[in-house]
Amino acid sequence: MGNKNTGKKYNEDFKMMIVDLYNSGSSAKDLSSEYGVSEVTIYSWIKKFSPIQTEDGSTVTADEIAKMKKQMLRLQEENENLKKGYGHIREKVNFNELTDIIKEIKDQYSIQRLCDVLDVPRSTYYQTSQKLESNRERENNELTKQIKEIHVESKQRYGAPKIHNILSKKGFNVSLKRVQRLMRAANIRSIVVKKFRPTPSKGRILERKNVLKRDFNTTTVNEKWVGDITYINTLKDGWCYLASVMDLHTKKIVGFSFSRTMTTDLITKALENAYDSQNPSDGVVFHSDLGSQYTSDDFAKKIQTYKMTHSFSHKGSPYDNACIESFHAILKKEEVNHVKYLDFDSAKIALFKYIEGWYNRKRIHGSIGYKTPQELENEIMVSVA
The missing domain is CATH 1.10.10 (Arc Repressor Mutant, subunit A)
Structure with a gap:
């Protein structure tokens, strides 16, 4: 059960967040590298959501190209200045003095480059600079x-x-x-911080069918998704709420939504984002807990619209939804518990950067062969294309 097509799709929340990051100072090149979106696509989103017009008709793309050319010229001039500034030294000083010069400025330029400019064999530099380490x-x-x-x-x-x-x-x-x-x-260790999580009051809960039954095994993407809500605290806006949707095959967070209120709209938006991004075939099993948002009539209608099968954890059985619980625990340990977010907006940007920039695209996972979720998904998409 795979995607209907292999072309990458992005939901509106993703697009607008990329544009917000661009407008706040991130370059298109950096955003492209960070989130796996081509620069051409990013510029098309910028034009759509925040069009920039000038009197001479120039575009953002043209401005970016001009900046790149300017940077290349600056690097070329820097290289020429280095040769002019130090090229004459070689004929006036001995090897020991040259070694001292290289030592003094090696933090600014590579040793290879300095040796080339000063016409000093690297072997000579290393032999005279210090006693060889073992x-x-x-x-x-x-x-x-x-x-x-x-x-x-x-x-x-x-x-x-x-x-x-x-x-x-x-x-x-x-x-x-x-x-x-x-x-x-070297006193290097992984950051792990555990913190208090508020627990909502529990009312009467009716059991629903558990289709998943803790069978987290899959054969490809878009077979089984799991969803859950977690709490994020901010200084000005208090508790806010993150709803996430994970594909069990790749461990990728395929959709998420962040809100000041924990409502059915929150989880519905997360599922919509997942569906828009993945464009799955019919029959996806979506598993969640028995929270009132997930058991609501409105959410049931959304599940039916997408032709999914809704599976529910048994009452008092958190292990039924262990994978998404584990993701939220990782999110807290690696990101949330180390930061005091000023308000909802700053938390929203930070969560986007963590999920889309780090977790999905850079964080390797032992359970999927030390690959990133996006890397594994890309491999699957290529194999079925």
Whole structure:
């Protein structure tokens, strides 16, 4: 049971958030890299939702190209200035002095580049600059550098197993224990923070049919989706609510919605966003808990409209919906519990960046072969095309 077509689709909430991020200072290039949308598509959204017109008729795309050309010229001038500024030094000083010069400015330019400009063999530089480290020390230093970069890139969310996996993909032959030891030595650890979650009052709950029955196995995308609501606190607007929809095959959050109120509209919007983005065939099993929003008549009509089958957790059985509960726990540990959101709007932007920019497109998952959800979905779409 796959998509009706392999072309990527994006819901209106996604498009408008990308435009908001662009208008707040993010470049189209960065947004394209972060969220997997082509720059051409981003510009078309900008033109649709926030058209910019000038007297000479220039467009945002033209402005962006001009900025890129200006940056290229600046880099070329910088390279020429470096050669002019240091090229004459080679003939006036000895190797030891050259080594000192390279040491002094190596944070600004690569050693390779400096050696080329000053006509100094790199081997000579390394021999005269300092006592050679042992192979093990050099390896540890390089590995620690790589570990720090991966850790920073993950916003301190990755622990040793995921960092070890990425190092292996980069070609480093290193054991997990060594990675753990180097992380301890460098005081690098995954951020994990648990925090209080308010619990709503419980009224009388009627049992509904559990179609899923904790069978989380799938064969492809858009077979089984799960949904749930979690709480996000803000300083000015108090508790706000995030409704999420996950595809069990890829672990991708295929739809979500954020609101100041926990209503049926909240979960309906999340499902609509998922449906618009994935365009699934009929028969998707959608599983949720027995919350009043999910058991409402209005939501039942939406499920019927999409020709889905609604499955419900048993009363008092959170493990029936463990996958989406796990995602919300990860969201809290990696993002929410480390931030005090000023208001609803700032929280909304942060959640979009985490879900679409990090979780779906950059965060590798051990349960799907250390791939990202979007990476796995793309592979499936290509295979069925």
